[in-house]
Amino acid sequence: MVxxxxxxxMNKDAIREHxxxxxxxxxxxxxxxxxxxxxxxxxxNLSVDRLSCWEDFRQIEPVxxxxxxxxxxxxxxxxxxxxxxxxxxSRLHQTSGTTGRPMRWLDTPASWRWIKKCWAQIFRIAxxxxxxxxxxPFSFGPFIGFWAGFEGALQFDNLSIAAGGMSS
Numbered sequence: 001m002v003x004x005x006x007x008x009x010m011n012k013d014a015i016r017e018h019x020x021x022x023x024x025x026x027x028x029x030x031x032x033x034x035x036x037x038x039x040x041x042x043x044x045n046l047s048v049d050r051l052s053c054w055e056d057f058r059q060i061e062p063v064x065x066x067x068x069x070x071x072x073x074x075x076x077x078x079x080x081x082x083x084x085x086x087x088x089x090s091r092l093h094q095t096s097g098t099t100g101r102p103m104r105w106l107d108t109p110a111s112w113r114w115i116k117k118c119w120a121q122i123f124r125i126a127x128x129x130x131x132x133x134x135x136x137p138f139s140f141g142p143f144i145g146f147w148a149g150f151e152g153a154l155q156f157d158n159l160s161i162a163a164g165g166m167s168s
Contacts, residue, residue: 119152
């Protein structure tokens with residue numbers, strides 16, 4: 001795998017620019033299409049085209065898990081935090097549910113590729129090499145964290161063993 005222009009290789013200013021550019025692209029994509037975020041922007045009297053820097057974005061309070069859970073409860077089964085019609089989603093996962101009912105989460109093929117890319121970055125930073133073998137001793141179920149880590153590891157073509165539910 002060749003590493004060029006990876007975020008972990010950039011200086012702080014380049015990282016901030018990279019993050020801002022990607023955030024603006026994401027916000028432009030969801031603007032007016034995602035009811036959850038459209039409402040949130042309206043509540044803060046903001047529009048994506050008026051966001052010019054991080055300080056503008058900081059005017060929006062962070063979203064809490066409680067808000068997302070409430071949205072799913074009010075608009076079952078997935079809530080209003082969807083940007084596309086259901087036909088565009090290819091993955092269904094859930095959170096662990098350690099603090100209440102698990103939240104459901106849908107991903108498009110593009111958003112799932114991004115998640116795998118993030119995990120690949122984590123494995124690069126950790127120093128994963130082709131000689132490494134990975135064992136995932138979890139019962140995966142629909143939990144997003146285990147699937148994301150496992151499929152992120154597959155980006156390196158390493159031997160990755162899904163060992164959940166096996167006896168020793």
